Amino acid sequence: MALQEITFTSANGRDTVQGWLYEPVGTPTAVVQLVHGLGEHSRRYLHLVSTLLDAGFVVVAGDHAGHGRTATGSGVWADAGDDAARVVVDDALRLRTEALGRLGQRSATAGLPWVVYGHSWGSMIARAMVPEVSSDLAGLVLGGVAAQMRGIERVVDRPALAALAAGDRAAEPAPDHLVGQLFDGFLERFGPDAGPTAWVALDADVVADHGRDPFNNFGAPLSARFLQGFVDLYDQVNGDAWYPTVPSALPVLVLAGDQDPVANYGEGAYHVANRLVASGHPDVRTRVFPGVRHEVHNEPTTRAEAEREITTFVTRVSASAG
Template sequence: MSLREVEFTSSNQRDTVYGWIYEPVRPARGIVQLIHGLGEHSRRYLPLITALLDAGFVVAADDHAGHGKTAMTSGIWADAGDHADRVVVVDERTLRSITRELHPDLPYVIFGHSWGSMIARGLVSGDSEQVDGLILCGIAAGIHGIENLLDRQALSAEADTEAPAPEAYVASMFDGFIARYEPGSGPTAWVARDPDVVRDHAVDPLNNFGAPMSVRFLAGFVDLYDAANADEWYPSVRGDLPVLILAGDADPVTGFGEGAYRVANQLVRTGHGDVRTRVYTGFRHEVHNEPEISGDVAREIIDFASRCVARPT
């Protein structure tokens, strides 16, 4: 493996975004751009990145504005500036351009987890000719609190958008996340069924999941969620783009699996003929990190990406 660290100015004109391009030893057959989720960073995916490298894929990943090394360097956590929904999508488009310059002829697959699944959907909207496959893992769809409780009108009326978002909005967003789990479950038990994964998530200093989100960041998150799940998103993606959706049926971010099926079914209804959905029984949000199934999830991803890069152009 060779590793390139790249950096570029975020579209918010404030942050330097840090990214990494991992290249396999043998000639590469494709690229996977990995887009991480809320309150984490891209190097939490090293086991999956390693599996992709072994399978012959270049992997490109970065730490979003307000996250990971990007936030460690700027000192600003859980904030991406104004219009955060646009900032993170444009920044991923910049990473794609950098990666394309290094590997102009390789097929390109997008992988997005959780918030990253929203960013990935924004990235391919109206621009799907640029990619050869889309993987949506821990797909953010069917989140009860965002869809039924969060007061969008009040949130948009908040005067100090750079201030931490009031707890009422955050509580609405995460409402019911651990309601189906065993008594005494911690507040981030939804992350994984395996307690070691939850523990590592909590102590990782580059995660900083508890950092208070700014009002404008939360508003941008909701705006991107709405756009990614809107009826208008589906026709904005070309009909022959292969899509893989991965989720756990004990994951509130996916509506306990129902959100994954909802997106898949709507894709099929709107003429997208190559859609595969895998929902893992009894598992929670980070299916790619659950020790019991991580190998199987990696195989699903690699098999799908391999098929995408082998498709005739």
């Protein structure tokens, strides 16, 4: 494996985004851009990254503004600046551009088919990227897809949040009750003794690892403007207007666990897939894993199969693109 670091100034003008370009041994056949979720960082995906490298794919990954190495550099967590919804998408697009520039310098890596894999919040960012890069995208993978989230669709006090995000305290932490509304119902299926992040995984070791990872900092207070940006981006990619922006021939893979509240316990995954098919996108595969929660790519019982779904998908769409 060859590893390069990529850094650039975030669209927020404040942060230096930290990214990585992983290249496999031998001649690669595709590029997978990995887009991580809320309150985590891209190196939590090293097992998946290794699997993708072994399959002959280049991997591009970075830490969003307010997250991971990017946040440790700025000292600012869980905030992406004004218009956070646009910032994180622009940064993901910029990372793609930077990586393309480096790959394009060598004939062996120039012009490779490009697949975007987004998990959770990353599934929202990935969907928002599609209209910007649709002509150059070979496939889209949505893991732990954020869809039909009860808190956003039925509970969040949108007027109160909008007022805070537009005020002079927008960069300060949002009130706990508003943040709690976002995650409404996340623990209701997991018993009275469930910890605050029990929804992440069925496996206790995965949950514990998530909690002790200093680059995750999942408990960092979300700024009001960041929370507003999260809701805005969710609305954008789950709204009716998004589906026509997806090229009709774009292959899409949707993954989730049937105990994942982010994906409405699997129903959100089927909803997104069915909406795609109904709007003229025939190449959609959906896999909802029984008995597991949010991180199907980390759950010990589903990790290998989830990775197999992803590598099989990338192999197929890259061959078609070639």
